[in-house]
Amino acid sequence: MIRPSALGDVCRTVPVLASLRRAFPGAEIDWIVQDGFADAIRAHPGLTRVIPFARRRFSRVWHNWSAAREWLEWTGDLRRRRYDLVYDLQGLARSGLIAFLTRGRRRVGFADAREGGFLGCTHRHRIPANLHTVDRMLALIEAEGIEPVRDMRLYVPPDAAQWWRQERAVRDPGDRGYAVIAPTSRWASKRWPAARFAALAGHLLASGHDCVVLVGGADERSQIGPLLERAGRDRRMVDLVGQTSVGGLMAVIESAALVVANDSAALHMAVGFERPYVALFGPTDASLVGPYRGEQWVIQPPVDPKRLNHKDAALGSSIMERITVEQVIERIEQRLAGQPAFNPHPAAQR
Secondary structure, three states, X not given: OEOOOOHHHHHOOHHHHHHHHHHOOOOOOEEEEEHHHXXXXXOOOOOOEEXXXXXXXXXOOOOOHHHHHHHHHHHHHHHHOOOOEEEEOOOOHHHHHHHHHHOOOEEEEEOOOHHHHHHHOOEEEOOOOOOOHHHHHHHHHHOOOOOOOOOOOOOOOHHHHHHHHHHHHHHOOOOOOEEEEEOOOOOHHHOOOHHHHHHHHHHHHHOOOOEEEEOOOHHHHHHHHHHHHHHHHOOOEEEOOOOOXXXXXXXXXXXXXXXXXXXXXXXXXXXXXXXXXXXXXXXXXXXXXXXXXXXXXXXXXXXXXXXXXXXXXXXXXXXXXXXXXHHHHHHHHHHHHOOOOOOOOOOOOO
């Protein structure tokens, strides 16, 4: 399996792994993933081996001899594994090149893979572009005669689970549960105003949550000044922004009572752990890239589908600013009113 990035996409590719494992119960199944995202899948019981792809390191192969040598060793190791079947689930030039370099006997990918990525595959299938990204990947393997298993379950690495148990004993002494707020995004167009997240945090604390946990990347702290200021005044606000590994983030989300997030990896982790969530969407098509089979919990103001462009910061801000705190609170109340008891590994959908 080739699906190196992004983190949210890696999380929602696990149904392909589940499908392949059921189809080939005795096979070795490896997954090439960006090295920083390996935690997202390394504990999955269906996986034989994670093959880390050092994207940042390998990007220097033309300028650094040691990086070039590592790249040659890495690709040589892929060839020596002599794969019978390779799936390019990313559909880009980089993933197509990796597929080609495996020299796998049957290399399967999308016929419309961008950047010429289809050239790395021996077998290409035309899959409708208007499917949700999860269904599109499953359609690719179904075209190869493999029955899809819509099992989105994620698994927390044991060391990360232990870390969070220790942290939680100190930070969350109550028994009413905690809410997770994931307020950041790489794209400015996808960010709900931080001041509104701060107001929402106050409401969550007032409405019965023991604490509110803030998560995000270390380089994203500048995005959420009002939230950090509130966290500095209220010990019930737990600031973990920049303080978790990918596995640690998974552990935090796995046992959350609620997750409120922009369009981000944290949202797709909430789906994978079947945690109650509310998602805030701007200039992206939730029917294609939103939480899988959970669009009813997406808040997205009406917008012309032809104008959706997550690279347009001004457009995105104009959309996200139309989401009010009151709307989010109302959707949260609706979600929690019908949420069943917590079960980290419920029966998989078929």
